[in-house]
Structures are given as structure tokens and as C-alpha cells.
Amino acid sequence: MARVQIESEVTGNVWKVEVAAGDAVQEGDVLIILESMKMEIPVEAPEAGKVAELLVAPEDSVEEDQVVAVIETA
Amino acid sequence: MSWEPEVKEIERRRKLAQVQGGKDGIARQHASGRLTIRERIDALVDAGSFQEQGLATAIPDYDDDDNLTGYVPANYVVGFGRIDGRRVVVGGEDFTLKGGSPNAAGLRKSVYAEHMAVQFKVPLVRCLEGGGGSVKGGGGRKGGTVGEPVFSAPRFRIIADAMGQVPVVSTAGGAVAGFPAGRMVAAHFAVMARQTAQVMIGGPKLVERALGVSLTKDELGGAHIHCKSGIVDNIAEDEHDAFRQTRQFLSYLPTNVHQRAPRIDCADDPERMEEELLTAIPRDSNAPFDVREIVRMVMDEDSVFEMGREYGPSQMAALARLNGQPVGVLANDCRHYAGAMTAEAGQKYRRFVEMCDTFHVPIVNFVDQPGFMIGPEAERNGTIRYGMAAVCAAAQATVPWASIQIHKGFGVATAAHYGPNAYVLAWPSVESGALPLEGGVAVAFHREIAAAENPDEKRREIEEQLRQARSPFPRAESFAVHELIDPRETRPMLCRWVDWIQPQLEELTGPTTFMMRP
Numbered sequence: 001m002a003r004v005q006i007e008s009e010v011t012g013n014v015w016k017v018e019v020a021a022g023d024a025v026q027e028g029d030v031l032i033i034l035e036s037m038k039m040e041i042p043v044e045a046p047e048a049g050k051v052a053e054l055l056v057a058p059e060d061s062v063e064e065d066q067v068v069a070v071i072e073t074a
Numbered sequence: 075m076s077w078e079p080e081v082k083e084i085e086r087r088r089k090l091a092q093v094q095g096g097k098d099g100i101a102r103q104h105a106s107g108r109l110t111i112r113e114r115i116d117a118l119v120d121a122g123s124f125q126e127q128g129l130a131t132a133i134p135d136y137d138d139d140d141n142l143t144g145y146v147p148a149n150y151v152v153g154f155g156r157i158d159g160r161r162v163v164v165g166g167e168d169f170t171l172k173g174g175s176p177n178a179a180g181l182r183k184s185v186y187a188e189h190m191a192v193q194f195k196v197p198l199v200r201c202l203e204g205g206g207g208s209v210k211g212g213g214g215r216k217g218g219t220v221g222e223p224v225f226s227a228p229r230f231r232i233i234a235d236a237m238g239q240v241p242v243v244s245t246a247g248g249a250v251a252g253f254p255a256g257r258m259v260a261a262h263f264a265v266m267a268r269q270t271a272q273v274m275i276g277g278p279k280l281v282e283r284a285l286g287v288s289l290t291k292d293e294l295g296g297a298h299i300h301c302k303s304g305i306v307d308n309i310a311e312d313e314h315d316a317f318r319q320t321r322q323f324l325s326y327l328p329t330n331v332h333q334r335a336p337r338i339d340c341a342d343d344p345e346r347m348e349e350e351l352l353t354a355i356p357r358d359s360n361a362p363f364d365v366r367e368i369v370r371m372v373m374d375e376d377s378v379f380e381m382g383r384e385y386g387p388s389q390m391a392a393l394a395r396l397n398g399q400p401v402g403v404l405a406n407d408c409r410h411y412a413g414a415m416t417a418e419a420g421q422k423y424r425r426f427v428e429m430c431d432t433f434h435v436p437i438v439n440f441v442d443q444p445g446f447m448i449g450p451e452a453e454r455n456g457t458i459r460y461g462m463a464a465v466c467a468a469a470q471a472t473v474p475w476a477s478i479q480i481h482k483g484f485g486v487a488t489a490a491h492y493g494p495n496a497y498v499l500a501w502p503s504v505e506s507g508a509l510p511l512e513g514g515v516a517v518a519f520h521r522e523i524a525a526a527e528n529p530d531e532k533r534r535e536i537e538e539q540l541r542q543a544r545s546p547f548p549r550a551e552s553f554a555v556h557e558l559i560d561p562r563e564t565r566p567m568l569c570r571w572v573d574w575i576q577p578q579l580e581e582l583t584g585p586t587t588f589m590m591r592p
Contacts, residue, residue, distance in 0.1 A: 009387075010411055011451070037412035037444055039362050 004047060006069045012036025014060045014068075023051045031069050034062060049073035087130040090145040095170025103170050108248050108270050109313050111151045111168045114201040118164060118317040119155030126153035127190070131179040147171065148179030152187045154194075157321050160329060163191040166201030169248055174204025188232040195330040197241040199320055200261070205277065206252025233260050238432060238589040241327045243320050246271040246306070247313045249291055260592045262429050263323045263381065264306040265316045268297045273305060304385035304418060322379050326393040326400040327433050332583050335435050340398035342375045344569035351561035355481055355503040365390060365405045365413075365440060368480065372565045374398065381426070386418035388447075391426040396438065397569040402430035402473075404491070405440035408481065414447040415487040420460030423490060427467040428590040434582045436474040436575060437493060438568060445485030464490040472582065474575040476568060479504040479555065497571050499564065500555040502546050515540065 015035040019025060025045040032043040032054075053070040056062060094100060094110055103110050109117065115124050128148065135144030149172055152165030165187035167174030176184055191198035222229070236242055237260060244258045246266040251274045258264055258273055266273060274295035282288050293299075297309045310316035328335045348371040355363055369392065370378055377395040388410040392403040404426065406413025415423070430437050446452070446461045468475075468490045475493030483491070483506035492498070515537050516523065526532035550558035559567060 009409075011449075037414055037447075038360055039408055039412040040360050041362060041409055 002073045003052060004049065004071050004073055005067045006031065006043060006046065006071065007065050008034060008043060008062045008068050009064065010034060010036040010041055010062075011064050012041065012062060014056045014058050014062060015040060017054060017056070017058060019051050019054070021051050021054055025049060025051060025071065031071075032056065043068060045071055047071070047073045084130065087132070087142075087145065091130050091132050091147040093147060094168050099170030106248075106270065107312075108169070108203070110170055111166045111201060111203075114166060114245075114247060114313065114317070115151065115153075115155065115164050117314055118199060118201065118320065119157055119162070120159065123156040124153055124164070125155065126151065127186070128152065128179075128183055131183060133177055133179055146177065148183055149174060149177050150180035150184040150187075152183050152190065154190075154196075157197075157199075157324055160324070161194070161196040162199055162324070163187060163194065163196055164199045164201065167204035167254065169203045174254070175206065176204075185229065185232070188236045191240050191242070192232060192236050195240060195332065197243065197324055197327070197329060198236060199324075200242075200244045200257060202244055202246050202250045202254045202258055203248035203271075204250065204252075204254045206254050230256075233257065234589070234591065236260075237262065237591065238331070238585055240330045241324055241433065243323060245310075245313075245316045245320060246273055247316065248272075249274070249277070251275070251277045251295075259305050262327075262432075262590075263308075263320070265308045265310050265319050266297055266300060266306045267310050267313045267316050269312065272296050273300055301384040304382060304422065307381040307385075308383075319379075323381075323393065326379065326395070326435065331432060331434070331585050334579055334583065335400040335433060337400070338395070338398045340374055340395065342377075342397075344397040345566045347562040347566065348372075349562065351564060354561065355501065357503075359481070359503075359505060362409045364409075365407050365442065365480075369394070369403055369405055369440060372396075372568065373401075373403065378403070382422055386416055386420070386422040388413050388416055389419035389423050391422060393435070394438075396565075396572045399572045400435050401572075402426060402435050402437045403440070404437065406442040406481075408442050408444075411447055412444040413442045413482070414444050415457070415461045415464065415490065416447040416452065417455035417457040417460045419447075420457065420462075420464040420490075423464040424460070424467040425590075427464070427471055428588070430473055431467075431471055431586055431588075432590050434473055434579065436572070436579070437471065437476070439475065439477045439491045439496075441477050441479045441483050441488065441491040442481035443484065443488045443491055444482050446487045461487055461490070468493050470494075470588075472586065474571075474578055476571055478564060478568075479506065480561075482506065498555045499567060500546060500549055500558045501561045501564075502558065503561075504546050504549070505544055507544070 012034045016033040018030050026048050027045055029045045030042040031045055034041040049071040052072045056068045100110055131148035133146040137143050149168040155162055155164050242261040244261040244264040248270055249272045250258050255273050255275055272291040272295040300306045301309050308319055310319055354368050373394040378392050380392040388407055390405040390407050394401055394403045447457050471493035476497040477492050479500040481503055519536050523529045523533045546558055549555050
């Protein structure tokens with residue numbers, strides 16, 4: 001069991017949160033969609049696992065490298 | 075009387091000069107997962123092709139009767155070799171002796187590496203590992219001469235000159251600090267091994283003494299720092315991967331600026347049309363897409379060699395081939411700030427264009443430029459200066475240039491994507507203008523919007539009107555682009571262009587009017 005912190009690659013706002021804590025996710029699943037410079041930027045699961053924490057909500061602003069979610073991998 | 079005794083002595087000294095730091099020194103090198111300089115050279119060049127220069131250089135010790143009593147090899151190894159059959163000069167410090175800090179004979183050879191490459195007009199590959207000068211060396215005995223003669227030529231001049239004459243590659247297999255770190259970046263391509271290499275101006279001891287902070291070599295200058303600092307282009311999985319990347323990088327470039335980049339036979343059909351290009355760009359202009367997939371589908375199969383992926387990531391830079399012709403590829407990655415030109419992207423862009431210009435490699439540019447990055451951080455980073463440097467590099471480029479407008483093209487930053495006499499293709503998905511609609515309408519029509527009963531609705535109405543006026547067809551009708559094309563036609567159109575630019579490339583050799591600097 002490993003906890004993987006997922007960071008935002010850009011500064012922007014949270015547009016949509018696509019998963020809930022506890023959801024099982026596959027590698028490449030979209031967890032959160034950010035909005036930055038008028039582009040929708042998906043934040044994807046780097047590995048399969050379970051969503052342990054969601055650290056942002058819609059309309060929150062996020063900084064580059066900010067941790068936005070944590071997943072637990074099997 | 076034959077000269078056999080002397081010949082035997084030559085043989086003996088050559089052997090002694092090969093021992094490096096001895097069994098213990100070599101064992102220490104291997105224990106930390108690093109190759110010795112001689113293993114590095116063997117791993118890099120074609121088997122059996124290394125021809126060392128200065129086979130017997132060393133620091134000898136003689137007794138009173140002139141008998142040899144000690145023989146410390148020069149700790150810099152340099153010579154000729156071949157990579158894929160093509161000539162190169164290769165050199166590097168021997169870390170097993172004095173930690174690569176040059177001994178007297180080693181110093182002379184290290185300075186000679188650049189001279190050799192420039193004199194013989196062949197690429198230079200440095201296999202770096204060492205800490206540069208030491209306070210122990212350098213000072214003369216009391217009463218003797220100290221320092222260099224005041225009129226001597228700048229020692230680093232040849233390092234600067236080499237970059238305008240021949241391809242220069244730096245690889246780091248271990249810790250590279252001090253002057254070797256300067257050599258590391260004075261290159262067209264620099265690559266470091268992920269686990270074993272660090273690059274630092276000053277190492278941990280210097281940093282602690284000067285600044286009072288205690289950091290490891292990795293914390294100061296490990297791969298995770300420099301993939302983003304941009305001082306190296308690529309991170310290699312290990313030293314062998316660094317040499318593989320070096321060979322691939324050199325395969326796109328000429329042997330020197332007087333020759334043409336080597337065009338190879340191409341097994342990939344120049345008329346190939348990829349179906350997926352038709353749907354590669356989403357109709358919703360705010361939805362992101364993977365520009366690397368587009369580049370991959372257009373270029374010759376397996377020919378894309380990306381440089382500096384994590385530095386200035388809104389701008390992609392790669393070497394690739396089109397119908398066998400080496401080309402420099404630039405493309406905006408809209409998943410990073412919509413592909414906007416940040417300060418880092420601007421610097422990456424300028425250096426890449428200058429490198430292509432230096433070696434007369436044509437440029438193919440996939441344009442999706444929303445403009446210079448804006449906002450407080452962008453202003454603090456001095457974005458507009460680096461962005462304008464990129465624009466100027468493109469405006470003065472001498473290489474044939476093709477631009478494919480695939481998505482957005484807004485603002486002054488877009489000018490960076492066109493060299494003089496560019497061949498311009500446009501996809502139907504193109505949107506362009508002085509400012510993106512969303513922000514631009516709010517600025518240009520602010521009075522009308524403010525006066526409206528429902529300002530938001532008014533703004534949307536104006537945006538929609540303008541959006542409809544931005545049909546791609548008038549651009550082709552007005553000859554504002556050469557062709558408006560089916561995205562699937564991109565490869566065939568570019569491969570035909572590559573044929574048409576051959577006479578220009580034939581003439582386009584020799585040094586450029588500017589000289590690329592680190």
C-alpha cells in the first residue's frame with residue numbers, strides 16, 4: 001500500500017471534481033479538471049488505486065505543484 | 075644497434091598510463107554504480123574505434139640516476155572515435171585519480187579536447203565527472219612564476235568557439251562541479267544519468283561554508299533539480315542510456331557547420347495519411363489534446379527525439395525526420411498554460427532555433443500559441459524579454475521553415491513561430507487574432523458591454539459574432555496561408571516541401587553570422 005500525492009502541473013482554478021473519496025480508479029482516469037488560461041486541464045491518476053483524499057473543491061484556486069489529491073495504490 | 079630497448083620502454087609507459095587510479099580506485103568507482111572514463115568511452119563509440127591522443131601522458135618520478143620510480147597517468151583521457159561510423163572527438167576526466175581534479179598532464183589534455191574538435195572539424199562528446207580546480211594546484215613556488223602570462227589568450231575562448239563550429243554534447247555520469255559544470259552547459263545537448271550524476275557550481279562543502287546550509291549533492295544538483303532548471307536537456311536512466319541519447323542526438327546533425335545534416339533513406343511512406351489526425355483537435359476550443367501524438371503521426375516513424383521536456387513544458391522541442399531529412403520540431407503543448415510562452419519556454423525556444431540555425435537544420439513548427447504568459451509571476455520572471463528573444467531568433471532565422479497552424483495563434487508571441495519565407499499551412503481548427511476572444515472582447519468592447527442592460531449577455535453575443543467571423547476559409551482565399559489543408563494531408567505536404575528545400579540546403583552551409591552561446 002503506497003500513498004501517492006498528485007500535484008497540479010499548472011496554476012489555475014478547479015473546474016470539476018470527477019471522483020469522490022473512496023472511489024476506485026484506474027491509471028489514466030481523470031480525477032479533477034482544472035481551468036487555466038481558458039484550457040481545461042485534466043489531472044489524471046498516475047497509477048490504479050483508491051482515492052484517499054481530495055484536497056480541493058470546485059472554484060478553489062490551485063498553485064503549480066500543489067497537492068490536489070492523494071490515492072492509495074494496491 | 076636497434077632501438078628495441080626504447081621501443082620496449084614506450085610500450086611499458088603506455089601500459090602504465092592506462093592503469094587509471096589502480097584497482098582500488100576503479101573498485102570504488104564501480105561500487106557506486108559508475109563507469110570509469112575508459113569504460114565510458116568504450117560504451118559510447120563504435121567498438122574498437124577509439125584512438126587515444128597522448129598515450130603516455132603522465133606525471134613521472136625519477137630517481138637520481140634517471141630511473142623511472144613512479145608514473146601517475148594524466149587524469150584526462152581524450153582521442154578520436156567513431157559513432158555510427160562518423161568521426162568524433164571524445165574526452166573526459168578520470169575520476170579514479172584525484173577525483174577528476176586535473177593533474178598537470180590531465181589539464182593540458184582537457185583543454186586540448188575542444189581544440190581537437192575545432193581543428194579536425196568533428197563533433198565533441200564530453201564524458202564529465204570531476205570537481206575542477208583545487209587550491210592545492212595552481213600556485214607556483216616562492217620566487218617562481220605564478221599565474222598565466224598576462225597576454226595569454228582567454229582559456230575558455232575555444233569552448234565558446236566550438237559551439238559555432240561543431241556539435242558539442244556533454245554527458246554527466248557522476249558529480250560535475252566547478253569548471254566542469256561550466257563545460258557541461260557549454261553544449262548543444264547535455265544529458266545526465268538519473269541515479270549517479272549531479273551538476274553543481276559548488277558542492278556541499280562549499281555551500282555549507284558560504285551559506286550555512288547543509289545539503290547533499292543530490293539535493294543541490296540531482297536530476298530532479300536540473301530537469302526543471304533547464305541546465306541539462308535530458309535525464310538518462312543510466313550512463314548507457316546517456317550514450318544512447320548522445321548517439322541519437324548526433325545522428326540528426328552534420329559533422330560540422332560546413333556540411334549538411336545527413337539525410338537518410340526513409341522506410342516510412344512520405345504520402346502516409348493518418349486517419350486520427352482528423353479528430354486530433356477537439357471542436358471545443360477549450361478542451362486540451364496531446365500535441366506529441368500529432369507530431370509523432372506526421373514525422374517519420376520512430377524518428378522523434380525530444381529535448382528538455384520538463385523545462386518550459388508549454389513548448390515542445392524535438393529533433394525528428396521527414397522523409398529522411400533531419401528537421402527541428404517545435405510545438406506548443408496546450409496542457410501547460412494552453413501552450414503560452416513563459417520565460418522558460420522563451421529561453422528554450424530561442425536556444426533551439428539558434429541550434430537549428432547553427433547546423434542549418436530546417437524547422438517545422440506546429441503552432442498553438444495563446445500568447446505570452448501573463449500574470450504576476452510571469453511579470454516577475456521577465457517573460458517579455460525572453461519571449462522577445464524567441465521572436466527575434468525566429469525573425470532572423472536563415473533555415474527553411476514550415477509552420478502548421480493547428481489551433482490558436484494569438485498576440486506577438488505568435489510571431490516567434492514563423493521564420494522568414496515560412497511555408498504556412500493551416501488546419502480548419504485554427505483560431506487567430508491579436509487577442510483570444512474571451513479576454514479580447516472584454517477589453518475592446520468594454521464601453522458597449524458596460525452600457526448594455528445585461529453586460530454578460532452582451533459580451534457573449536459579441537464573442538459569438540466574432541467567433542463566426544473567424545471561419546478558416548477566408549485565410550486561404552486571401553492567400554494569408556499557402557494552403558488550408560485536411561489535417562491528414564500534413565505529412566504528404568511537408569514531405570513534398572522537404573524535397574523543394576533541398577537546393578536551399580545545398581547552399582546553406584558555413585558558420586552563422588551570430589554565434590550560439592550557452
